[in-house]
Amino acid sequence: MAQPTPVRGLSADSQLGLAARRILVARLADIRKPEAKLSDAFDDEAVHDMRVATRRLRAAFQVFEPLGGWVARMEPEVKRLQDALGGVRDLHVQSAWLRTVAAKTRKETPGTRADITALGKTWLAGLADNETRLREELERWRSRTLPRLLRKVDALEDDHRFVGRRVKEPLDWRVRRVRKRMEVYADSPDAASAHALRKDLKKLRYELEIFQPALRRTLGALVKLFAPLQEGLGELHDADVRLEMFERLAARGKPRERKAARALLPLIREGRAKSSAEVARELQRWHAEAIPRRLRQVLA
Structure with missing residues (x-):
């Protein structure tokens, strides 16, 4: 699993607004790194890393919720993207497991191996719909959600202690x-x-x-x-x-x-x-x- 972008220079006494700006920007960067690999094909590792990154961003929303109602309003938008990534990732995981099992099936049971392989192909047939939904959500993220988030994050101010x-x-x-x-x-x-x-x-x-x-x-x-x-x-x-x-x-x-x-x-x-x-x-x-x-x- 990809590690979050390090954020340095913060202490427990840092201003909450400053900490929120720096951490939210880092979490957005974590999403955009794997996003760059999803332009043409849905690489399994990039889908997984981007899904984890959206979870981390939603966790930051939870922590910084006291900074304004906009956080709660934006959280469902990020969840839409996370769910679409999950729809593709879950099929990748189960299909990969089936391929591994089919490859290990003994030669003495070629009929069973063929049945398992056919089942995997049936599951992958449903992948196209999930990928279409993910493409739509990625476009929504790039054109609508991300620009709104960047504007909100840039304006964050709060002089309470970070921790x-x-x-x-x-x-x-x-x-x-x-x-x-x-x-x-x-x-x-x-x-x-x-x-x-x-x-x-x-x-x-x-x-x-x-x-x-x-x-x-x-x-x-x-x-x-x-x-x-x-x-x-x-x-x-x-x-x-x-x-x-x-x-x-x-x-x-x-x-x-x-x-x-x-x-x-x-x-x-x-x-x-x-x-x-x-x-x-x-x-x-x-x-x-x-x-x-x-x-x-x-x-x-």
Whole structure:
């Protein structure tokens, strides 16, 4: 995953308006870097990086929401782009998985391999519609959303402290929410609780990254601990999406789809079990190292 553009020269006592201008400009730069690679074809890595960058920008909106109602009004515009990127990215992920599985299918089962390959081609047929939507959203972003954002960001002014109560209290709430999500998942480690934890963990990470320029010594090491758990939850989510999709195909798909789905379901369940075990190990580490408590101490 691409790292955010570094922002230097900020401290906890910097003016909130100055910090917001510099950080929002950096987040916009993070979006525009991969955007340049999407002019002709939708490169998978660029789509992924741009999607992550839009999430980081929305996290910045959340942090700087006290600076004006325009932030809340612009957030849905960025989400439109993020959703369009997700529609293409999700098909890329599942199709790549199918290609890998088809390539590994034993030569003794050439019929099954052909069914899996055919299923992958069927999925890719739906990619054209998603790419059309993404092109439309990219044009909307370039011609409408980005110019409006740049005008708003350039005019931001607020002389409150950057790392002050106005922004720290919502972040503390986010830490407590993630801790609660972890407890819910530990009691019931199903797809819904895993997905809820994953979403809130990402929001917390991207919001914490905003404060790294001012709290680098105390926050930097803690933010790095997010990556293994976030990646594990991402793999678990992909497995859950795959499992639901193939269980539906196995029950109600066309004959060839049912055959391919039934052949793949044991492999999908095995992969989900491995991802679930990895997430359980990371959650145990978070508990053992008291990471939520340490985060709250930094924000106190």
